Amino acid sequence: MIALEQVELSLHTGKADERLCEVYGCMAGSPELPDYRNRLLHVLTGFRTQFCGAEEIELFSAPGRTELGGNHTDHQHGNVLAASVNLDIVACAAPNDSMIVRIQSEGYPLDEIDLTDLTPHPEETNKTAALIRGVAAAAHKLGHEIKGFDAYMTSNVLSGSGLSSSAAYETMIGVIINRFFCESKLTAIDIAKIGQYAENIYFGKPCGLMDQMASSVGGIVAIDFADQNEPTVRKIIYDLQASEHSLCIVDTGGDHAELTGDYAAxxxxxxxxxxxxxKTVLREVDEAEFLKSIPSLRRQCGDRAVLRSMHFFAENRRAVAEKEALEKGNFEKFRQLVIASGRSSAMYLQNVYTGVNPEKQDMSVALALAESILDGRGAVRVHGGGFAGTIQAFVPNDMLSYFKTTMESVLGKDACHVLTIRPAGGVVLLA
Structure with a gap:
């Protein structure tokens, strides 16, 4: 723990800059540094205003994530390629010597969770309270005595963007609890699993583990989920800036409401x-046997299930190939694989629009527009769960301004977000 005034001083004087550069992947003197400093100073002010009395605090950060490869492969114990990004949740927190967790997320009502009851509460389904209680319950099941704390948070992870604001939130709660009550014994993988547990059991969303893993571990990570209990995580060292392409996440304006059924299907x-x-998941099925059985599978499971399974087998191989391409510094190979992934998601996985409202196809329009602008350069694909939300594009730097301007002329101001990959996952930022 560190005195709040001392943290303020280190931010004002630039003494914290080295740590900020380490977490966010920027250079000393970077133009982004003042924004990072000011955001943290804002959180300190919010904490002091909301929770009077705490003299010692710690600062935390948990990033959003982008899926680079492996669209809907994680829940079938497949391979994925993901990365943390420079948008994050930052929090100022301190233990409060009670059994009550109090979290003020800027712009939202205060959450208060009584930790004497760690059972799922049906009325908390789809609410942040469920994530807080679920993360605390999972850490408690691992043998840790979890107590109360106060936290003030602010987030620039775009909600509904496919950057997984929920996984960032779960990671944030996990990192705080780990620091205050688990003697920092939980690994990044442990925290990711705890987050998934909270989202599945308490929040009510049947997600895989990729989102939480990317947010918790950080950087570019290749994850093999063959063993769900002990997934293989490999950090990939690759500088996207060296490719002379920029990573863009484009908000298509689609509405995520009532899409849980589409995702779950x-x-x-x-x-x-x-x-x-x-078998339980497709990773356990021999692909050759699957291909021979397509006639009977069409009758038994339906054509869409067969097509989605075909997507899985090909996408699982692509995720490995994408990892290998980046490890070898072969961006052109990676680019071609990204294009193939996007086409497979659209044609076979069929997650670019919902069948409930087929006349509304925001993602399809955005994908078509992006392909038209890029005109054979760069790459574009569905991002995240699909059906609504965002698409991902790798845009040559020499046409980045034109791409952003043209996409936003159709989809609206600030629809195109130019991101960077940050090296750190969920962390204690300053303590």
Missing amino acids: IPREMSEVAAAFG
Whole structure:
């Protein structure tokens, strides 16, 4: 713990800059540094105003994530390629010597969670309170005595953007609890699993583990989920700036409301195909046997389930190939694989629009527009879960301004976000 006034002083004087550069991946003297400093000073002010009396605090950061490869492969125990980005949740927090967690997320009502009851509360489904209680419950199940704390948070992770603001939030709660009550014994992988548990069991969303893993571990990570209990995580060292391309996430304006059924249908249908072979997930199914069985699978499971399974087998191989391409510094190979991934998601996985409202196709329009602008250069694909939200584009730097301006002329001001990959996951920022 560190005195709040001391943290303020280190931010004002630039003494904290080295740590900020380490976390966010910027250079000394970077033009972004004043923004990082001011944001943290703002959080300190918010904490002091909301929670009077705490003299010692710590600062935390948990990033959003971008999926680079492996669209809907994680829940079938497949391979993914993901990365943390420079948008994050930052928090100022301190233990409060009670059994109550009080979290003020800027712009939202105060959450108060009584930790004497760690059972799921149905009325908290789809609410942040469920994530707080779920993360605390999971850490408690691992043998740690979890107590109360106060936290003031602010986030620039775009909600509904496919950058996984929920995973960043779960990671944030996990990092705080780990620091205050677990003697920092939980690994980044432990924190990711805890986050997934909270989202699945308490929040009510049947997500895989990729989002939490990318946010918690940080940097570019290749993850093999063959063993869900002990996934293989490999950090990939690659400087995207060296490719002379920029990573863009484009908000298509689609509405995520009422899409849980669409998201849930993908793992359900893939698992139905796996069950036809006596297996639980497609990773356990031999692809050659699957291909031979397509006639009977079409009758038993339906064509969409078959097509989605075909996507899985190809996408699982692509995620590995993308990892290998980046490890070798072969961006052109990576670019071609990204294009193939996007086409497979659209044609076979079929997650670019919902069948409930087919006349509304925000993602399809954005994908078509981006391809037209890029005209054979760069790459574009569905980003994240799909159906609504965002697309991902790798844009040559010499046409970045034109791409952003043209996309926003159709989709609206600030729809195109130019991001960088940050090296750190969920961290204690200053203590």
